[in-house]
Amino acid sequence: MDFAAAWSKIGTSTKTAREFSAERINKTTEAVGRELDLIAPAFAPFAARWDAEADRRRQLRTPEHLKALLAAQREHNAARSVERQASAQRRIARKESKNPLASARRAARTADKAARSHRQAAKADLNAAKKNYPMTLRQLAIRVHATHVVPAGIASYAMSTAHDWTMWPGLTSAGLIALNAGALALGRRKVAVVVDDDASAEERQLMERLHPTYWVEHAPDRGLSGTVTTPPALDPGGIRCEIRLDGTWTVKTLSDKADSIRALLGARTALRMRITSASRGGWAVLTLATRSAAANVSSLWTPDRIPADPLLMSLGLDTETGDEVLVPFDERLLVSGASGTGKSWSFRPMMATAHLRGDLLLIDGKGEEANIWEAVCRVAVEPDEITDAVDEAHAEMNRRKRDMKARGISVWDGRQLTVVIDEGQVILAAIQRDKERLQRLIELSSLGRSRGVVLWWATQYPVTDGSAPGVHKLIAPNLLTRFSLRVAGTTQAQVALDDCAHYAPHQIPEGREYRGHGYLKGYGPRLLRTWTLDDDGVRGLPKSLWWGSGSGPAPVAAPEAPAERPALRLVKAEGDFLLAPPAPAVPAAEVPAQRTEAETAVLDAVRAAGGPVRQKDVVDASGLAKGTVSKTVTKLVKAGELNKAEDGTLTLAAPAAGEVSA
Template identity: 55%
Template sequence: MSHASAWQIQRKYAATAARWSHERWRTESARRRTLRAERRPMVGDARRAVAQARAVDPQGVTSLVHRAERELATAKRRVPDPMWLFASKTALAIGAAGYVGLPLVPGRVWMWSAIAVTVAVAGTIVWALTHRPAKPEFEPTAEERDLLKRLQPEHWREHAELRGLAGTITGRPALTASGITVAVRLDGKWTPGKLADAEDNVRALLGCRTALRIEIQAGERGGWATITLRTRLAADGARMDWTPDAVGIGLDTVTGQPVDIPLDNRLTVAGASGSGKSWSSRPHMAKAHITGDLVFVDGKGEEATIWEEVCRTAVEPEEIRSTVAEVHAEMNRRKVDMKRRGLSVWDGPQLTLFVDEGRVILALKDKALTQQLIDISALGRSRGVVLKWATQYPVTSGDAPGIHAQIAANTDSRFALRVKNLTHAQVALDDDADYGPHLIPARKDMRGHGYLGGHGPHLIRTWRMTDDMVKALPAKRWHGTPDTTTAEAPSLRLVKSVPATAPDSAEERVLSIVTAAENPVRQKDLAEQTGLSKGTVSKVVKRLTDTGRVTRRPDGGLTADKAA
């Protein structure tokens, strides 16, 4: 092959490589122009900082001048050369090296070397463009840039002793979807617990705002701790409008994943006034309404106005008493039905009784009503009747408690929005009060944020469900049905059906059942048949036996004169 043919082939290859990298070249040039425009002002700032440091410390006694000069040098290095200057420097360096190292080689060798160098330079440029560092996933805010700078090991080491943190040193901080996190090495007698107790010292060293939440926990191995600054939430920017397909109550602001609560869990929701307690409960109520039956008892009445066209509601004291009594009777009816069919767990639709502002309900001082609510919380879950309780005053003692102690003890899941103080947090979350629901800022943007007991100290942002979304739910109002299943129960052996309309008083209800029975009736069967509590049935039977209207046989069975 002649030299001319080889030259043409090499030119062809070089032209192809140039065309292939042309677009990349233009992109890199634009990127360098943008970076120069952004970073050149920083060089000016660094120069002014050096001048100021030299004016303050002309003798160089402290490290101010040296640190300012290092920052100036770093700022200069971060400003890239223009693309033409970068290419010129590269070509000049290669040419100079070739000229100095090989001054007496033949011209043919120089020609082939020039071709090889051209191809190598083009390939290097393409490789650099395709393998440049990826753009950071999160762009820091001005506040985060300051905190990241102060968390650097150099800054921490210089100021830690002055802030009472000598013996600790940070690693390299990282910006995540839920804030800034950094590992801290603990020397000497330092432990993660002691570092957590020194949170005020850490806050002073970093100079962060008072409202910024700081979490200090044990690291992945001994001698290390982890500091997390919640400068942002993983749920930021997420669409929080509730839909029928939405999972659970909301999103974990640390992981961004949905947080679910089993629908058959007995739930308590606690939240101070203005924390978003009522509308944070709406997604859970809506799910219960769609999948089963929902009965809403509203002690205040405002929220019931939105739900009254959708489900069964009760606001006035007499409405509340009658509604809870119907739910209690339904719970007992299901027990008899389950016994007859040999079931241990109810297999039909779930009936959910949601009580909002339990403090108002307990303030009625109605012992029978309170006992029925306790019975539902203790016995209802296996029978498909689930009690959910909400209050802004999570206290179980005193003249006006927000929740009864026995109802609180029967709770499966606890959700707490912002509460008033640590005492409320201890009742609301029990052993998980250290999550800190009393520390949630009382800001408008923090409404609907809370902690779920057992989930971990991760704030949860609840789904947003507007009044119009509630009103758009299908209307379905539950009402108690006459108890007809017990007429077939072998244990009672009734020959007459119970009247379709239940008698008004407890005595009449008990007397009608005893009178209708062919054989003596056991007192415990009366509690199941009437839907009354065992204590109420005992009192009624005593009155009826004292007046002679009911006779108690030696074996304990109850009979009545049918002629009466």
């Protein structure tokens, strides 16, 4: 047997067991410590009140107050002695004379009253001196427990027999003393603030002041008595701490004290602070945005950001959690933001998503964005372009309605047409007197979604009233998805986020670092950082121009066929059909171009009428926009294919005399 190996093995096993036992003890100690840390804030108010009272008593116990107390005690003892003597003399006077009006009895009675009054005054002075020089809180507790134990113990002993006698009062008092000491120990417990190594000096200071011991001690000075914090934690989005609300405190009243909280913490004025409800009643959550969870993620948008779900699109990142925020793709949208807040850059990724997934029509009231998008999608800037775009989008919506009815479906299943209004204030100012087109724009917002025509609205002035509204009051209620960057004030915030205006987008700090940051209605008051797309990114998108049915530029004419043998035509002369020589060649400039879809539709509508027809009836029969029909009719009249009478009716032009189709 190898004794050395056996001994080594035994020693190793013993050492491992010891290490295991020590590790287990350490884990148990840490677990108990964590539990005590969680319980400690609940006893912090009790310990704070105890220490405050003890400190008050300690400060009053000065030598001057002690001298006053001793003097008051001497005076009170002397007054009691004089009172006893006067009372004795009064009794003697009563015995010596039966006459209550005797001078001796009256003198004794007067002296007794004076002595009694002097004793009462001395007693009041003594009580005041005792208040100015009170006993310590520990002495008071000992006297209270002694007053409870001694009489109760004697009574318990007297009423019990030898068989059932127990010292219940003593045990009760001892239990109360232990409970009092334990509560003080927990309330005075210094909870360790866990701070990450990468925490800044500002974050360390804020977390120290959010510590329950500091908060409970200094909160009453700021009018926050009755609130207790829990140990703060450092999250990716900043510092997060829960606050217990005692008494009549509510989350709203605590929010109204935001300035007092900022002063208590010594936080910067520009530091964003948010107070919200916790997951349970009687608690609030305080969040300090000392950092952003999106700081290390590039904000540049690429097509890879398009979600796999065709009904969603990516808006940006949550600055507190770092999660990606998705919004409905097929929902009507309102984007608000004052000048310089990054509205155009934030809007571009969503427009690019709409362009890559379907058709995009940009109606730009100012024109700057159109300069970038005109090479990618169809844009409308000039007044006639804007009116044509509105007419064609409305006509497309009605065309899809007829198609859906013919196919028996309730929701459009084809490509989505996204109509983007950039700077709604300018668009509304341009068409506010054109009631017909304004009504079509309103119908696009209310009727277009189920037909695959979705309206997105962007404005710097999210107001519905006044002489220059940024969004029409009948359009705004239909824009259910709302995102707002920084706006001018509370009025704009109300329209921008509707019932979520308390997110306060008007309080987003100014500065370049907050461009593209805003709030999403219904998501919660957490700041979002949107994706951005620069000019080169827009130019890199594939070109796809949408034109309404029968609209758009005329197709290029097909190249001329090679020269062939001239065709012969029949000419009727005096009852006989003779072969006529070929007609002279028409110059290339006079050859009519191939008809467009709009021209074909207008000619078919006039031909189907079988006689003179009004232009309004042609619009209804062809399904084209009014402006498109007007332009097409003018072109066909000039080409000689339509005749327009003085009353405005249209007829097909008669063929040339002498020609008969073979």
